[in-house]
Amino acid sequence: MELDETDRALLRALSQNAAQTASQLGRAVGLSQPAAWRRVQRLWASGALAGRRLDLDPEKLGFGVTVFLGVKLAARGRVSLEDFERIVGAIPEVQRVEHVLGLYDYRLRVVARDLADFERVLRRRIMALPGVGSVEANVMLSEERLPGPL
Incomplete structure (x- = not known):
């Protein structure tokens, strides 16, 4: 079109x-x-318009921490990409799953109530997933530019 x-x-x-x-x-x-x-x-x-979205403020809803995780899948016992995406996408704190090219295989956007809550999510949910090799975390300090029109 x-x-x-x-x-x-x-x-x-x-x-x-x-x-x-x-x-x-x-x-x-x-x-x-x-x-x-x-x-x-x-x-x-x-298809130029697809879906409707409501923007919620995570901080006002009690989620004060946003972390971006770089996830490298393990070489041995490799889980399929589709299985990893399905499993990690079912974790409620994971807001976004992006398959990327570069040092990591995936970039995840994770929200948590505080750092202790994030540590729990990381240890019990994400690091326990089959196929996870290494993870790098970057805590968001501020968000200056919100998504806008293309």
Whole structure:
């Protein structure tokens, strides 16, 4: 699907506030309500829009620590990548699983209530997984840039 400037403007407007009505979107990009609605429906149908997301504040929900883990899978007794992804993805504290190229095989985003809680998750859940070789942890100090439009 080819995106024109109006499509891009709609995507920018939706990325700022996905709860806008077709009427509000139309006013923002210079379209009528029906034309804006049709374009948004076309963006959904094409896959350019996929899913709706609610951003929660982990700290306000009691999760004060975010840690990025680099995980290198062990060479011996190698577990399949699909099995590792399925198992690690079932751990509630693991917010994101990214298969990466480089020093580590995976990058995980893990949230915990505090450092003691993170240590428990690391020792009892992540290090105990089959196939885990080495792990490097980086504690997030602050997050300056939040995800935005492409």
